[in-house]
Amino acid sequence: MLHEFKYLAPRSVAELCSALSDHRDDGKILAGGTDLIPNIRNGLMKPAFVMDAKRLPEAARLAWSEKDGLSMGTAVTINDLLRSKETRELFPVLCVCAHELASHQVRNRATVAGNVVNASPCSDMAPALLCLGARAVLRSAGGERTVPFGEFFAGVKKTVLKPGEFLERILVPAASRGARGSYLKLKRIAGHDLGIVGVLMVRHGDSIRFAVSSAAPTPVLVESVSAKDSPDEAARKVLAAVSPISDVRGTKEYREHMIGVYVRRLLAEVK
Amino acid sequence: MKIKLTVNGLGYERDCAEHRTLLRFIREDLGLTGTKEGCGMGECGACTVILDGRAVNACMVLAVEADGSVISTIEGEAKGQSLSDIQAAFERNHAVQCGFCTPGMVMSVKELLAHDPKPTESAIKEAVEGNFCRCTGYTQIVEAVLDLTGRPEAKGELRHV
Numbered sequence: 001m002l003h004e005f006k007y008l009a010p011r012s013v014a015e016l017c018s019a020l021s022d023h024r025d026d027g028k029i030l031a032g033g034t035d036l037i038p039n040i041r042n043g044l045m046k047p048a049f050v051m052d053a054k055r056l057p058e059a060a061r062l063a064w065s066e067k068d069g070l071s072m073g074t075a076v077t078i079n080d081l082l083r084s085k086e087t088r089e090l091f092p093v094l095c096v097c098a099h100e101l102a103s104h105q106v107r108n109r110a111t112v113a114g115n116v117v118n119a120s121p122c123s124d125m126a127p128a129l130l131c132l133g134a135r136a137v138l139r140s141a142g143g144e145r146t147v148p149f150g151e152f153f154a155g156v157k158k159t160v161l162k163p164g165e166f167l168e169r170i171l172v173p174a175a176s177r178g179a180r181g182s183y184l185k186l187k188r189i190a191g192h193d194l195g196i197v198g199v200l201m202v203r204h205g206d207s208i209r210f211a212v213s214s215a216a217p218t219p220v221l222v223e224s225v226s227a228k229d230s231p232d233e234a235a236r237k238v239l240a241a242v243s244p245i246s247d248v249r250g251t252k253e254y255r256e257h258m259i260g261v262y263v264r265r266l267l268a269e270v271k
Numbered sequence: 272m273k274i275k276l277t278v279n280g281l282g283y284e285r286d287c288a289e290h291r292t293l294l295r296f297i298r299e300d301l302g303l304t305g306t307k308e309g310c311g312m313g314e315c316g317a318c319t320v321i322l323d324g325r326a327v328n329a330c331m332v333l334a335v336e337a338d339g340s341v342i343s344t345i346e347g348e349a350k351g352q353s354l355s356d357i358q359a360a361f362e363r364n365h366a367v368q369c370g371f372c373t374p375g376m377v378m379s380v381k382e383l384l385a386h387d388p389k390p391t392e393s394a395i396k397e398a399v400e401g402n403f404c405r406c407t408g409y410t411q412i413v414e415a416v417l418d419l420t421g422r423p424e425a426k427g428e429l430r431h432v
């Protein structure tokens with residue numbers, strides 16, 4: 001790695017907040033590093049300070065309670081979710097998406113927080129968090145605020161995080177417990193690939209929700225489909241909510257076609 | 272920054288540049304060149320080592336992040352002239368051709384077997400999905416693991432002759 005930076009490993013939230021406010025323009029948080037380190041290596045990011053968020057006291061905490069639902073600290077990895085019995089049983093949708101993300105080694109390091117802050121349109125965790133009504137707890141030296149994931153993504157690789165703020169926790173409401181779903185992700189090779197397009201369908205009681213990755217500047221939640229809609233009607237509604245483009249991984253037409261195929265296939269699974 | 276870590280059972284204490292990857296540290300500072308660099312960005316798995324019990328891509332970990340940790344690399348496998356069980360199974364099953372992917376592949380398999388001593392074929396495939404092999408076509412690698420962990424129906428069967 002050619003680019004040089006200083007490494008900070010704050011041991012308390014207060015210490016991290018003060019480092020963040022000192023380095024608003026030249027600092028980056030390091031979680032699993034699976035986005036940040038390749039970006040530094042490629043010269044896309046040149047932080048002067050890298051602040052490791054994994055040494056904070058509560059960072060690795062993944063805890064479930066009736067009152068607060070599921071709470072994930074900044075350092076909770078994708079594989080931590082897959083290994084957690086409570087997550088598998090109460091929030092299987094998180095695992096369905098986690099399982100589609102990258103390779104086993106990457107999942108051992110990659111965090112859920114890093115995945116959403118990275119705000120890639122092809123984020124595999126965003127669809128699950130959107131469908132489950134999860135919220136992000138953001139903290140800075142000035143205090144804390146909570147933002148639902150429906151309002152968290154602001155554009156390609158952009159979020160509502162302000163300079164000096166970090167994502168401290170992700171909360172999945174207890175009310176979403178038991179929601180079930182399937183995620184179909186189109187990719188060139190099994191495991192280990194960013195999606196060409198991904199469609200998640202989640203059922204909870206009478207409600208059906210879809211979320212689509214890699215088909216718009218941000219991951220998209222679609223709540224307009226009802227259980228009574230025909231498969232074609234449902235596909236039309238989902239397609240109306242997205243705006244895929246053509247890029248190295250696929251054309252706009254291919255993406256649109258496959259979204260329709262996936263919506264029909266997901267509905268057929270439950271019929 | 273001064274870091275202290277254990278690699279293959281030996282303690283090391285070194286001064287290390289903060290932007291140095293764990294991969295470079297292991298290869299260039301410790302001289303353990305068994306771990307390979309392929310892509311340098313998380314795609315190929317040639318750099319896989321076991322960090323505190325989990326297989327990771329050492330090209331995406333900073334050496335300073337590994338301060339205080341316990342690491343296993345391919346050099347910790349063979350004892351003198353005798354191969355580890357995983358290495359011997361790879362050799363027996365022709366799971367090594369050019370050998371570039373092998374150190375990483377063996378580390379991924381080692382992590383798998385530590386948690387799942389009798390893995391299914393699909394668990395094996397998942398464990399090595401982040402390790403690219405351009406030579407073997409993977410079949411022999413999966414067979415090596417099945418051979419090692421005991422696949423009854425495969426006893427005595429001759430493969431790839």
Ligand SMILES: Cc1cc2nc3c(=O)[nH]c(=O)nc-3n(C[C@H](O)[C@H](O)[C@H](O)COP(=O)(O)OP(=O)(O)OC[C@H]3O[C@@H](n4cnc5c(N)ncnc54)[C@H](O)[C@@H]3O)c2cc1C
Nearest residue numbers: 029031032033034035036102110111114115123124167313
């Ligand atoms: C080979 C490979 C395959 C991949 N495949 C997939 C895939 O299939 N699906 C997918 O969705 N992603 C994939 N990724 C991308 C990446 O692994 C994930 O996005 C991962 O979840 C990022 O998490 P991290 O902890 O590694 O983030 P980091 O790299 O540590 O951080 C990512 C960004 O978020 C910032 N950040 C991290 N945590 C916080 C925080 N708590 N508060 C504020 N800012 C923060 C960092 O400063 C950085 O800018 C892949 C990456 C690689 C290398």
Ligand code: FES
Nearest residue numbers: 309310311316330
């Ligand atoms: S060198 Fe690390 S994954 Fe390729």
Ligand code: FES
Nearest residue numbers: 368369404405406
């Ligand atoms: S043996 Fe050559 S890459 Fe695997």
